[in-house]
Amino acid sequence: MTNKLHRYRVRLDWTGNQGTGTSSYRGYSRDHSLSAGTKAPIAGSSDPGFRGDPARWNPEDLVVAALSSCHQLWYLHLCATAGVIVTAYEDDAEGVMEEQPDGAGQFVSAVLRPRVTLAPGSDADKALHLHHTAAEKCFVARSVNFPVAHEPTIVVADA
Structure with a gap:
């Protein structure tokens, strides 16, 4: 069986020209818009620590969001095929970036x-183990060069 290639195309449009372009470090906004085909655009900027708009997504947010989303999608797939019924899923993910002096x-x-x-009667041990399998399968986590830890909590709803 041959490997399949998948391509992802995203367009970025810088919207931060305030009239003088990048004539000075403080003279332009970091605002931009990300789009992909007919999907709703994402309002982007830089981290507020780098003169960005705190109301917009920054690239670092998007990295953490991609990790969380990918894990969740794999996990739900694995649960569905293993007979584990998930009724709710939330994640408080966090990434740590180290900035160097330069x-x-x-x-x-x-x-x-x-x-x-989980729905009443679901196998909590199996549900917990499936997080490990999801971590091994996640396309995004397999692509980054830093550790991605998992601290899942499993709750079985009352009957």
Whole structure:
């Protein structure tokens, strides 16, 4: 069986020209818009620590969101095929980026904290183990060069 290639195309449009372009570091906004086909656009900027708009998504937010979303999608798929009935799923994910004195930086870790609610009678041990399998399968987590930890909580609803 041959590997399949998947392509993802995203368009970025900088919307932060305030009349003088990048004539000075403080003279332009970091605002931009991300779009992909007919999907709703994402309002982007930089982290507020880098003169960005705190009301907009920044690239670092999007990295953590991609990790959380990918894990959740794999987890729900694995639960569905294993007969584990998930009725609610939430995640308070966090990524840590280390900035160096010269301004460069990189993520050094991320932790996902999914809280999963199962239907009464579901197998909590199996549900917990499936987080490990989801972590092994997640396309995004397999693509990053920093550790992604998982601290799941499993709750079985009362009958």
